[in-house]
Amino acid sequence: xxxxxxxxxxxxxxxxxxxxxxxxxxxxxxxxxxxxxxxxxxxxxxxxxxxxxxxxxxxxxxxxxxxxxxxxxxxxxxxxxxxxxxxxxxxxxxxxxxxxxxxxxxxxxxxxxxxxxxxxxxxxxxxxxxxxxxxxxxxxxxxxxxxxxxxxxxxxxxxxxxxxxxxxxxxxxxxxxxxxxxxxxxxxxxxxxxxxxxxxxxxxxxxxxxxxxxxxxxxxxxxxxxxxxxxxxxxxxxxxxxxxxxxxxxxxxxxxxxxxxxxxxxxxxxxxxxxxxxxxxxxxxxxxxxxxxxxxxxxxxxxxxxxxxxxxxxxxxxxxxxxxxxxxxxxxxxxxxxxxxxxxxxxxxxxxxxxxxxxxxxxxxxxxxxxxxxxxxxxx
Numbered sequence: 134x135x136x137x138x139x140x141x142x143x144x145x146x147x148x149x150x151x152x153x154x155x156x157x158x159x160x161x162x163x164x165x166x167x168x169x170x171x172x173x174x175x176x177x178x179x180x181x182x183x184x185x186x187x188x189x190x191x192x193x194x195x196x197x198x199x200x201x202x203x204x205x206x207x208x209x210x211x212x213x214x215x216x217x218x219x220x221x222x223x224x225x226x227x228x229x230x231x232x233x234x235x236x237x238x239x240x241x242x243x244x245x246x247x248x249x250x251x252x253x254x255x256x257x258x259x260x261x262x263x264x265x266x267x268x269x270x271x272x273x274x275x276x277x278x279x280x281x282x283x284x285x286x287x288x289x290x291x292x293x294x295x296x297x298x299x300x301x302x303x304x305x306x307x308x309x310x311x312x313x314x315x316x317x318x319x320x321x322x323x324x325x326x327x328x329x330x331x332x333x334x335x336x337x338x339x340x341x342x343x344x345x346x347x348x349x350x351x352x353x354x355x356x357x358x359x360x361x362x363x364x365x366x367x368x369x370x371x372x373x374x375x376x377x378x379x380x381x382x383x384x385x386x387x388x389x390x391x392x393x394x395x396x397x398x399x400x401x402x403x404x405x406x407x408x409x410x411x412x413x414x415x416x417x418x419x420x421x422x423x424x425x426x427x428x429x430x431x432x433x434x435x436x437x438x439x440x441x442x443x444x445x446x447x448x449x450x451x452x453x454x455x456x457x458x459x460x461x462x463x464x465x466x467x468x469x470x471x472x473x474x475x476x477x478x479x480x481x482x483x484x485x486x487x488x489x490x491x492x493x494x495x496x497x498x499x500x501x502x503x504x505x506x507x508x509x510x511x512x513x
Contacts, residue, residue, distance in 0.1 A: 146209050148208060153207040155481040167442070182226060202403070207408070238301050260387055265369070293373065302371060304399070318372070360384060392411055395431035403439050426484075460473055
């Protein structure tokens with residue numbers, strides 16, 4: 134009998150509860166189709182946690198994440214909690230969780246689907262064949278450095294150790310070995326001392342441990358240009374926290390929408406933190422029109438990286454691919470951010486239908502959606 138797999142779900146703020154409900158429905162459908170048992174535990178984070186407890190990462194949430202085999206997150210933040218003088222802000226909960234779980238390598242794959250090429254601002258011929266992964270260092274740099282705020286100045290310290298750079302570089306090199314064997318390391322070594330250390334350390338790890346992988350160095354400003362002009366040239370891109378945050382949002386232009394891109398935050402063990410790269414989108418929260426695809430694909434990454442359920446992950450990805458393909462000619466099956474009219478519930482049901490269409494499926498898409506996350510109503 135398969136063991137019970139513990140998943141902690143942190144819906145968060147804005148559209149977070151909507152897209153995580155969709156993702157959990159898909160996860161439960163996977164369980165029913167492949168005979169896996171997922172135990173879902175929901176907890177508070179971000180603004181919702183601040184409202185309920187006064188803390189962005191309450192102890193109960195931290196404990197639930199420690200018990201889990203993997204953590205699925207929606208999004209945090211919104212105008213309600215945006216006062217810069219507030220003692221606690223939603224984003225502090227996410228940063229603290231990353232640090233607690235020691236998930237220092239953030240994987241953000243970018244592989245535009247043929248059906249979405251025309252929705253990108255980039256020419257389709259530039260996008261054909263693009264398949265890259267950005268590995269962003271996630272627990273160091275200026276996001277975690279010393280911060281000061283004074284009446285007439287502010288300070289954010291960017292600091293990296295050799296050990297922090299080595300471990301994320303190794304992750305990038307190991308990943309490249311499973312792909313096309315090329316790593317592009319991005320820094321600002323012509324100006325920043327941390328970037329000089331970054332370049333030296335990545336080069337040392339390459340020479341000593343991964344000489345079979347091709348390594349190139351790229352300055353972040355030129356990388357921002359090349360990522361748009363010749364994205365096919367890149368395989369695995371590794372960079373520090375701030376640069377990675379910016380470059381991956383830019384890379385969303387390649388896919389056509391941030392609503393399509395998942396991410397995985399990994400450390401040395403199997404447990405990871407999975408979330409769509411988009412934010413809480415408070416302007417559309419509660420309207421039932423958020424694109425759930427990035428959250429659903431985050432479930433596929435969870436299945437693959439934390440649970441080693443590769444067949445299950447491929448099934449989710451195939452179902453999403455089928456829905457995106459159908460949406461190319463039918464606006465009713467295409468998300469709003471891609472110029473369609475589909476609701477969150479409609480897209481979720483479409484993915485569930487594609488996933489449960491196989492003979493081994495034991496429940497209808499409607500039954501699966503209702504059983505997986507009864508606290509949230511999936512409706513058109």
